[in-house]
Amino acid sequence: MTIAEPQTAIDALLATRLRNAQPALWTNPALQAQRAAALPALGRTISLDDTRAAAARLARFADLLAQVFPELAATGGVVESPLLPATALQPVLGMAEGQGRLFIKADHSLPVAGSIKARGGMHEVLEFAEGLALQHGLVQPGGDYRALATTQAREVLGRYQVAVGSTGNLGMSIGVVASALGFQATVHMSADAKEWKKDRLRQRGVLVVEHTGDYERAVAAGRAEAASNPMCHFVDDEQSFSLLLGYSAAALHLQKQLAEQGVAVDAEHPLIVYLPCGVGGAPAGITFGLRQVLGPHVHCFFAEPVQSPCFMVQMMAGPGAHPSVYDWGLSNRTEADGLAVPRASLLAAELMRPLLSGVFTVADDTLFTHLVRVLDALGERIEPSAAAGFSGPALLTGTTAGQAWLRSTGIDAVLHQATHLVWTTGGLLVPKAQYQGFVQRGRAVLAAQG
């Protein structure tokens, strides 16, 4: 395909950086400040009511989840992560005094799935299970969903299959939850998926199909196989509303956490959120939820590896196009396995057009240095994909494009009162040996930088 010619000098510079796999920042000229009650996406509209319905579904299943997953007993089946102050990190991230306060939303510690994929993946499997349970009379509306843990209910659900294509973490979420409820579970893994993730799924009785191609091919293979089986529900990471709305439920919880910590969000106190992005479903769901719940003073940026900026190229190309990172001469090779996606979700892209503030890219070496800094300053263990957001604050304050955005939004005048929120999206389940390898690489990069 041909790539649209850049319109301005800034666009030309950005295009050159993108093509050369250098860190870059794109800001969204189509951003709309006003709140729309409902937003169009793939021929349907979604609103805050849909996010509330997803949160209510997760709540209906909480007792059952607490019973099925011992690690959820303490929270009564609620799958949520803390909001952690991270001021200790600010100096090493290059944030000067007076540039606001840093927090992390610690989805790297989300139980059961160990990543941001927990909420969305769980929500879609539960929605499928709920439909079947009502249809087969296994539960009554408003009844006790713990009935689904009985042998008889599991036998009914066991006639059905749940399948998904994944770079790893979505597969972990879907596979673990589906098999815990008694479904047959199949996960189609892309070549990027880590061995330990496949092993963990196999131990839980999940069928893992290994593909030699990228994420897009794994999804396509899963979709094709599922289409031939009427008893199979395919979780379509590229266009699923159920996944996206499950992710969006995080916004309702974050709203409470911000209030508890006394963090205001208004024109004088903007909230800038940095979210790692693969195909776009998880960060788009969260951005949708945050903009609906907290309004226009939330500014969301997606973070992608320099070799896999699928969302950036999609947003630059605009509606009607569907470019891949290969079209830009990029390899889609990155240690951030969760973000190794060549082409963005069109559902996520359409929804984000009026809501997303921008997208930036990060070099792999930088991901490892962030990972080490997060360990040293906060004692938190994150995986490389989860580190992508940490480049955000310095990109906004220290680059021409970032400073232009701060001026154009008026945030430069209130930056000292801003809250920066980096979403750390995975890490809990990474085996010790793998994690040590990440830390070594990060320390080696830092040593080489002097």
Ligand SMILES: Cc1ncc(COP(=O)(O)O)c(C=O)c1O
């Ligand atoms: C750790 C981690 N962070 C972020 C993402 C991005 O989510 P999405 O692919 O929905 O954009 C993923 C996706 O698998 C992930 O594994």
